[in-house]
Amino acid sequence: MKSGAGTLLTLAGFFAVLSLFSIGGGNSAIPEMHRYAVDVQHWLTDRQFADTFALAQLTPGPNLIIVALVGFHVAGVLGAVIAMLAMCGPTSVAAYFIGRASERFKGKAWHGAVSRGLVPVTIGLTAASATVIATSADYSRAAGAVTGVTAIICYVFRINPIWIFGAAALLGLAGVV
């Protein structure tokens, strides 16, 4: 919980680089965030990381809001703001310029190759994120059952996840999980 200038710089540098590698959205960056924040920097414990993820899921808004909570945990409000600026700044600038130029490369052959080539990588990353979260929660057999049942329900039905999260929270409160 030290919040010196060095820590803030480390936060900013890490998330700026991470943002450029987070293809397919915020969730694909979860494993790398976990590896760095928990294993390398020891900013959070495994359990705190799982909590952070759960809280970010409960908060409405884009998935990458978890970055603000990690930053907040490391260095308070300043940490949250700096982490979010680092995570959003570089990619927003890139999106701005590429969005303006997009008409020029639309329809080019490589455009299709790039977009189709990125799809399986994104899928692999999202699967890795689910695994990292599942294995960093306090994982009992009952928790595994909650994960499995949620996966099946969400796959089969179109249901707002808030209901499932609510039910899972109640199961947790009741001491089942």
Added chain:
Amino acid sequence: MNELSPTRGSAAPSTASSSHPPPPSLAALFVAFATIALCGFGGVLAWSHRVMVEERRWLTPEQFNETYALCSMLPGGNILNFSVIFGSRFRGVPGALVAIAGLLGPPMLLIMIIGVIYAHYGEMPALRRALTGIASAAAGLMMATVAKMAGPLFVNRRSIAAPLVAVATFVAIGIVHWPLPLVLAAIIPISIGISWVRL
């Protein structure tokens, strides 16, 4: 995407049908993205479609799909890229900044309040158990998303390469825990190369 003029300020969609309203003001942009952020629980995609296409009619369904496809190719959050590209098309740099502020501002405030509560009560046994339940369910939700995304990859048997790339990425990151930049530097050129050769 070519239906939308990239010029700033006065840029109304040039070929948009007459049912399109005039380009949104900065305030309207802020409100729209704040709405998407605060309602878009567990999936901002569905809500951004509802607000942008169905309610406000700022984009046709085709324009929405094209813009979203571009956003998911770029690094960074898809909806964040969407807010930048959409905001800047209608109102230039100020439009992009206002759209980002609407999208990220309210959730940032909320999550910092949550952070304070967690810092004080995070060790309370009841809260701990509830959070463990939620994290377990959230992991399951993500697995369902993966299954939905991966379906076409494995059902469409034309290529075994794409499923292999997905599995290799999963193992390298999710099981072996290799650093993301190294893995992506190796796997992205291979994957794009494969889909290029198969064009």
